Amino acid sequence: MIYGYARVSTNSQDLAQQLAQLTAAGCVKIYREKISGATAERPQLKRAIGALDEGDVLMVTATDRLARNTRDLLNILHAVKEAGAGFRSLAEPMVDTTSQFAEVIIAVLGIAASWERERITERTAAGRVQARARGVKFGRKLALTAHQQAEALDRLAAGDTQRTVAALFNVSQATISRLIGR
Known part of the structure; x- marks a missing residue:
């Protein structure tokens, strides 16, 4: 059986494109989450991995939807392998854990995902600095004027x-x- 996992980082983002891609790829059940990939605590991902049996496949649209750092990616893929299942990424067709070469590709992609996470953090910090320079106030609104x-x-x-x-x-x-x- 093919299971899908779709994730976006915020509630303002939409899962529709990922869901359409995973459905078209033959996913029978798709676990969805709106939570940052930077955190390892993702309940729907745990449910998806827990549902895997021998011969099943966990599919994502791209590896960065699964993890944003190498350690998390490797831990997730280890859990998938322990369940006797495989892993596939639609955006990176060479990533298929049923082949031995895939583990090398997965490690490289994990590093790239980690770099992307760092770039996102840098861009966000730069955006905050620019916003402060424009006079934007951060944090909670004061309770009293x-x-x-x-x-x-x-x-x-x-x-x-x-x-x-x-x-x-x-x-x-x-x-x-x-x-x-x-």
């Missing part, structure tokens, strides 16, 4: 308790406490 913060501090100075001030502005007491600490 600057005017509300000043009013809260005035009330505290006037003798109101943190709990009272927090209730007045509909925020937690911890928010008011942090305001004092600034």
Whole structure:
């Protein structure tokens, strides 16, 4: 039986293209996930590997959908092999773990995937730097505006308790406490 595994990194990305490719390639069941490939904790991938029996095949559209670093890729492929199953990548047709040459190709592809992950990290960091330079604020929005913060501090100075001030502005007491600490 041929099982497929499709993964995208974020909820804003779409699995449709991968699903269409895997279905066209004959996958009977496709496990899907919207989680970063940089993490080894992927429940649907574990389910897919757990479903494999002797002679089955786990198929992906590209090896970078399976893993982004060599160690994870090799660990996943070892688990597939332990189940007695094979592995195939549609984007890299030479990657078929039923041949001995494939292990060399898989190691090289794992290294390439790791480099790609580093490039993604570098591009993301550069994008953040550019955004900060344009004045984009990162992180959570403040619970209180600057005017509300000043009013809260005035009330505290006037003798109101943190709990009272927090209730007045509909925020937690911890928010008011942090305001004092600034």
